[in-house]
Every structure is written in C-alpha cells, then in structure tokens.
Amino acid sequence: MSVRDLACAAGGHRLFQGIGFDVRPGELMEVRGPNGSGKTTLLRCIAGLFTEESGHVDVAVEEQPLYLGHKPGLSPLLTPLENLRWYLALRGREPRREDCLAALREVGLNGSRAVLCGSLSAGQQRRAALARLAASSAPLWLLDEPFAALDESGRGIVRSLVRTQCAGGGAVVCATHEDLGVAGAKRLEIAA
Amino acid sequence: MIVLAQAGRDLRIAFRARGEMAHPVAFFALAVTLFGLGLGSDLQTLGAVAVVVVWVIALLACMLAAESLFRRDFEDGTLEQMLLHGRPIFLAVLGKLAAHWCVSGLPLVLFAPVAGFMLQAPTQALPVLVASLAIGTPTLAAIGAVAAALTVGLGRGGLLLALIALPLYVPVLVFGASAGVVAASGLSALPQLLWLLAMLAAALTFVPFAVGFALRLSQEY
Amino acid sequence: MGRLAAFAHRLGSPRWFFDITGPWLVVLSVIGIALVTVGSVWGLVFAPEDYQQGNSFRIIYVHVPTAHLAEALYLAMGAAGVVLLVWRMKLADMFIAVTAPVGMAITGVALLTGAIWGKPTWGAWWVWDARTTSVLVLFFLYVGLMALRQAIPAREQAGRAVAVLAVVGTVNVPIIKYSVDWWLTLHQPSSFSLTEPPTMPAQMWLPLLVNVVGFYCLVAAVVLAGLRNEILERESGTAWVRDWLARKLRGSVA
Numbered sequence: 290m291s292v293r294d295l296a297c298a299a300g301g302h303r304l305f306q307g308i309g310f311d312v313r314p315g316e317l318m319e320v321r322g323p324n325g326s327g328k329t330t331l332l333r334c335i336a337g338l339f340t341e342e343s344g345h346v347d348v349a350v351e352e353q354p355l356y357l358g359h360k361p362g363l364s365p366l367l368t369p370l371e372n373l374r375w376y377l378a379l380r381g382r383e384p385r386r387e388d389c390l391a392a393l394r395e396v397g398l399n400g401s402r403a404v405l406c407g408s409l410s411a412g413q414q415r416r417a418a419l420a421r422l423a424a425s426s427a428p429l430w431l432l433d434e435p436f437a438a439l440d441e442s443g444r445g446i447v448r449s450l451v452r453t454q455c456a457g458g459g460a461v462v463c464a465t466h467e468d469l470g471v472a473g474a475k476r477l478e479i480a481a
Numbered sequence: 482m483i484v485l486a487q488a489g490r491d492l493r494i495a496f497r498a499r500g501e502m503a504h505p506v507a508f509f510a511l512a513v514t515l516f517g518l519g520l521g522s523d524l525q526t527l528g529a530v531a532v533v534v535v536w537v538i539a540l541l542a543c544m545l546a547a548e549s550l551f552r553r554d555f556e557d558g559t560l561e562q563m564l565l566h567g568r569p570i571f572l573a574v575l576g577k578l579a580a581h582w583c584v585s586g587l588p589l590v591l592f593a594p595v596a597g598f599m600l601q602a603p604t605q606a607l608p609v610l611v612a613s614l615a616i617g618t619p620t621l622a623a624i625g626a627v628a629a630a631l632t633v634g635l636g637r638g639g640l641l642l643a644l645i646a647l648p649l650y651v652p653v654l655v656f657g658a659s660a661g662v663v664a665a666s667g668l669s670a671l672p673q674l675l676w677l678l679a680m681l682a683a684a685l686t687f688v689p690f691a692v693g694f695a696l697r698l699s700q701e702y
Numbered sequence: 703m704g705r706l707a708a709f710a711h712r713l714g715s716p717r718w719f720f721d722i723t724g725p726w727l728v729v730l731s732v733i734g735i736a737l738v739t740v741g742s743v744w745g746l747v748f749a750p751e752d753y754q755q756g757n758s759f760r761i762i763y764v765h766v767p768t769a770h771l772a773e774a775l776y777l778a779m780g781a782a783g784v785v786l787l788v789w790r791m792k793l794a795d796m797f798i799a800v801t802a803p804v805g806m807a808i809t810g811v812a813l814l815t816g817a818i819w820g821k822p823t824w825g826a827w828w829v830w831d832a833r834t835t836s837v838l839v840l841f842f843l844y845v846g847l848m849a850l851r852q853a854i855p856a857r858e859q860a861g862r863a864v865a866v867l868a869v870v871g872t873v874n875v876p877i878i879k880y881s882v883d884w885w886l887t888l889h890q891p892s893s894f895s896l897t898e899p900p901t902m903p904a905q906m907w908l909p910l911l912v913n914v915v916g917f918y919c920l921v922a923a924v925v926l927a928g929l930r931n932e933i934l935e936r937e938s939g940t941a942w943v944r945d946w947l948a949r950k951l952r953g954s955v956a
Binding site for chain 2: 333336337338339340353354355356358359360361362363364365366367371372374375376378379381384405
C-alpha cells in the first residue's frame with residue numbers, strides 16, 4: 290500500500306499534511322506522534338473510515354485491511370467466539386469453530402466458555418478483539434494503540450502476532466507509543 | 482451468506498436483550514388504548530377511523546424502533562468493522578434489516594388484528610389491514626434505516642430522526658391506510674397492495690446503498 | 703470530452719464561479735424585478751375577473767410561481783446532491799446549503815397563498831386537497847433537510863449527509879406527489895401543462911407566465927447572491943478573497 294501527499298482535517302483545522310509513505314509486504318510501519326497529532330485519523334483514513342482532505346491512499350490488496358481501533362468491535366451481548374465467527378463470515382470466510390477456538394486460545398481466552406463480552410474485563414475484551422488478528426488472513430493490518438488496557442503477557446501476544454504477520458509476508462501499520470520489537474521496522478513521525 | 486450471518490447475529494443479540502423486543506408492540510398497544518380512551522364510548526366514530534389509526538400508530542412504532550437499528554453497533558465499534566475499505570456493505574445492511582423487521586415489524590403485524598378489534602374496525606377489513614402492514618412495515622423499516630444511519634453518529638436521535646423519516650413515510654401510509662379503508666367499504670384493495678409491494682421492491686433495491694453512504698458518513702461526524 | 707472535463711473542473715472552482723457570476727447577478731435581478739412588476743400589475747389590475755371565483759383568483763399570480771419553484775428547487779438540490787456525492791464538488795454543497803432555506807421560504811409562501819385562496823374558493827382555510835397536501839409534505843422535507851444540517855457540527859460531513867437525504871427525498875417527491883394525488887383529488891387541475899393549451903383566456907395566463915418566469919429569475923438571483931456570500935465566507939482565508947475585498951474597498955472609497 291502507499292500513501293501520497295495526504296492531508297486530513299477534523300473539526301475545521303488541519304491535522305497533518307504532506308504525508309507520504311509506502312508499506313510493502315513483510316514491513317512494519319510504526320506511526321509515532323504526541324496525542325492529538327492525527328495518528329488515529331491517519332489509520333482511519335487508510336481503513337476507509339475517514340475521507341481525506343487531499344492526497345491519495347492506495348491499498349492494493351485483495352482482501353480488506355484488518356482494523357483494530359479504540360472501540361473493541363465486539364458486541365457485548367455475544368461471546369468472544371460468536372463475535373469472531375460473525376467477523377469472519379462478514380469477510381466472506383468460512384467461520385469454522387475449531388479455527389476460531391484456536392485463535393481465541395492464542396490470545397489467552399477459553400472460547401468454549403459461554404461468557405458474554407459485556408461481562409469480561411477491559412483487558413479480556415481487548416484480547417477478544419486481538420483474536421481477530423490471530424484468525425486473520427488480511428495482508429494489511431491497521432492497529433491503533435494495540436497495547437491499550439493489556440497486561441505484560443497481553444503485550445507479548447501483540448508483539449508475537451505482529452512478528453508472525455510480518456514474517457508471513459503481511460504488512461502492518463501501527464500507531465503506538467511503545468516499541469513493537471520487530472527488526473527493521475520503519476517509523477513515521479507526525480508532528481503535533 | 483453475509484446476509485444470513487448478519488441476520489443471525491442480530492437476531493441472537495435481539496434475543497439476548499429480549500426485553501427490548503416487546504417495546505414496539507407495547508407502544509402500539511398503549512397508543513391504541515389512548516385512542517380508544519380518548520374517543521370514549523363513541524363506537525361508531527372509532528370504527529370509522531380504526532383502520533387509519535392502526536396504520537398511523539404502526540408507522541410511529543416502526544419509526545421509534547428504527548432508532549435502535551444501528552445504535553448498538555455504532556457504540557461498540559462493530560459498525561466500523563462492517564464498513565472497512567471496499568467491503569460491500571449493502572449485503573450486511575440487508576441482513577440487518579431482515580433481522581430488525583423480524584423483531585420489530587413482525588410483532589406489530591401480528592398484533593394488528595387485536596388492535597383492530599379493540600378499535601371496532603370492520604371485520605372484513607382486518608385481513609387486508611394485516612396484509613398491508615405485512616408488506617408496508619418492511620418498507621417503513623427500510624426508509625427508517627436511512628434516517629437512522631444519517632443520525633446514528635450524532636448521539637441524539639429521536640426527534641431529528643422523526644423529522645427526517647416521517648415525510649418519506651407518506652406514500653407508504655397513503656397506500657396502506659387506503660387499502661384498509663377501501664376494504665372496509667367492501668371493495669378490492671388489490672391495487673393498493675400491489676403498490677405497496679412495488680414500493681417494497683424499490684426500497685429494498687435502493688435503500689441499502691443510501692444506508693451504506695450514510696453509515697460511512699456517520700463515522701466522520 | 704476534454705473540454706467538458708475542463709469545464710466541469712473549472713465549475714468546481716469556487717473562485718472561478720465567483721468571478722464569472724458577478725454580471726449574471728445583475729442581469730438576473732433586473733430581469734426578475736422587471737418581469738415580476740409587469741406580471742403582477744398586469745395580473746392584479748388589468749386581467750379580467752374570473753366568472754366563477756371573482757377577484758380572489760388573482761392570488762394565483764403569486765401561488766402558481768411559488769408552488770412551481772418549491773418543487774423545482776428541491777429537485778435542483780437533489781441533482782446537486784448527486785454531483786456532490788459522485789464528484790465531490792464543493793460548489794454543489796454550497797448550492798444545497800443556500801437553496802434549502804430559500805426553498806423552504808418559497809414553499810411556505812405557496813402554502814400560505816394556497817390557504818388564502820382556499821377560504822373563498824372551498825370555504826375553508828385548509829382542506830386536505832391533493833396538491834396542497836403534497837406541497838405540505840415537501841415543506842416537511844425541507845424542514846428535515848435543514849434540521850439535519852444544523853445537527854451535524856462538521857460542515858463537510860453535514861454537507862454530504864444532507865446530500866444523501868436530498869437525493870433520497872428527490873426520489874420520493876414524485877412518489878409522494880402521485881400517491882397523495884391519487885388518494886385526495888379535489889384540486890382544480892393544474893393551470894399549466896406543457897402538452898395542452900391553457901383553458902383560461904390569454905389575458906389571464908399571459909401575466910401568469912410572465913410572473914412564473916420572473917419569479918424564477920428572482921429566486922435564481924437570490925440563490926446566486928447567497929452562493930457568492932457563501933463562497934466568500936468559506937474561502938475567507940485565501941489570497942484571492944483578500945484581493946477582491948481590497949479592490950472592493952478601494953472602489954467604494956474612490
């Protein structure tokens with residue numbers, strides 16, 4: 290994917306302009322910048338959830354990118370398993386129970402327990418959202434502060450998921466304040 | 482398959498919050514009661530306007546139900562997962578509409594004969610009343626979905642949604658209510674029912690695209 | 703095709719639009735005022751009395767043009783909505799923003815004059831006649847459009863949301879018209895039709911025609927003036943607006 294001369298505005302003022310970069314298969318792009326600099330807006334713009342003021346975003350992949358934002362993307366009235374199966378079905382994939390259970394195990398959740406997401410703790414909800422990463426076949430991941438609300442082992446899971454994605458030829462764009470620990474990661478600084 | 486997966490998920494959620502499923506019908510019954518009370522024991526007047534009253538109240542119930550169509554998904558972020566780059570949103574919208582109608586429109590249709598009896602509607606009009614509601618309420622749900630999608634990101638729905646949706650409801654009300662009125666006077670209501678069917682077909686064809694546009698916008702308010 | 707694309711591109715530029723429409727505004731205003739004056743005086747003073755309705759029919763010289771415009775303006779907004787959503791042309795957004803209140807006011811006038819005409823003609827201020835009812839629904843469509851715009855804080859997003867609603871409404875307008883027409887038919891048939899010759903004498907319909915054209919020009923002038931204001935406001939930070947303002951101020955001093 291590539292971004293060319295991108296400018297975004299929100300609430301009547303310009304967040305950033307002239308942003309351009311490429312991300313190729315196997316690469317990680319860390320997006321850094323202080324609060325309010327537009328990291329989230331940049332990711333949402335790439336994901337197609339925000340309209341740019343000017344410039345181009347070109348996402349040349351056959352499957353839609355995976356987006357992990359501030360909102361969990363989980364219905365509180367469904368179990369993590371049900372949420373994951375709906376998510377996969379929506380992307381046109383066969384939501385096989387075993388695959389989903391394996392993905393949930395990978396993020397440290399017992400998928401066969403019938404607990405609704407609404408009654409999970411914040412950290413567990415975050416893990417349930419991370420299960421989308423574990424089950425993903427999307428070639429491009431867009432992660433917005435994936436470490437939020439996670440304990441040390443949860444952070445470890447994020448790092449290993451990202452490493453696996455990059456090793457498998459996938460690309461990741463990640464807004465973060467913390468090192469993801471992937472060798473050769475590129476970095477984009479957005480000024481406030 | 483996306484339609485089914487989406488409809489199945491929404492039905493499951495609706496079932497888990499089944500207290501809310503009763504709201505439209507409860508509103509319907511309450512409004513009918515108020516009408517009956519207001520007109521008192523004047524059964525003749527009541528019978529003359531019954532069909533139209535049932536239609537108008539059903540329409541208002543549909544409108545009120547529309548507000549919750551995307552609210553949950555917007556708040557928990559599942560809506561943005563539905564909207565990611567290049568995904569054909571209209572299939573998921575169709576699935577949502579189907580599930581939404583099953584839990585909010587269908588109960589109204591089933592309750593309509595009871596409401597008709599309570600308001601002294603002519604008996605020969607009841608089958609047509611039910612049929613017209615069965616064809617008309619999905620159209621109302623679809624039109625309501627456009628208004629709901631336009632207002633979901635604003636954090637306040639209610640009156641704004643009503644202002645947007647009600648004028649668009651007019652043709653459905655005209656054909657629906659006139660079907661009942663015509664049937665009450667013993668004539669065939671087939672033309673009206675066919676018109677309602679045509680509007681349903683048109684709504685199901687165009688609405689998912691308009692809703693898709695509006696939902697994308699709702700992410701940017 | 704190349705020229706067409708170039709033209710469309712220039713139309714998309716508010717500055718270019720502002721520069722070329724200055725003279726149009728003058729021409730439209732002059733023609734509009736002249737025609738409305740001629741048509742109104744002719745219709746109100748010189749046209750013969752109606753043999754059934756007497757003098758009260760004369761309100762058609764205001765009612766018919768406004769009723770036409772009420773619909774035409776909404777359809778124009780629908781068209782602008784498509785342009786905005788498909789080509790993201792800023793000018794289309796400004797057009798909708800400016801036209802909505804104008805259209806709502808015009809629709810209000812059409813309703814008011816309809817009611818005033820209804821009293822002597824039908825014996826009631828308001829009867830649920832088909833065409834006045836569909837104009838009433840049209841009025842509510844305008845209300846919804848304005849309410850939606852005011853509810854959305856971000857201007858660009860508000861513009862697109864309103865465009866979606868305007869397009870949906872425009873698809874609905876003929877359906878509303880037809881359904882209401884078919885259900886309630888009491889109104890006298892339309893005075894004007896493109897396919898049939900008018901049934902009233904020439905001294906009656908000629909001033910009406912003059913007034914219809916005059917009202918169109920006048921409203922076009924109002925919309926254009928609003929559009930030019932809107933352009934100045936939205937581009938107020940740019941160099942060309944500052945230049946224009948400086949020139950304007952110097953002109954008024956000299």
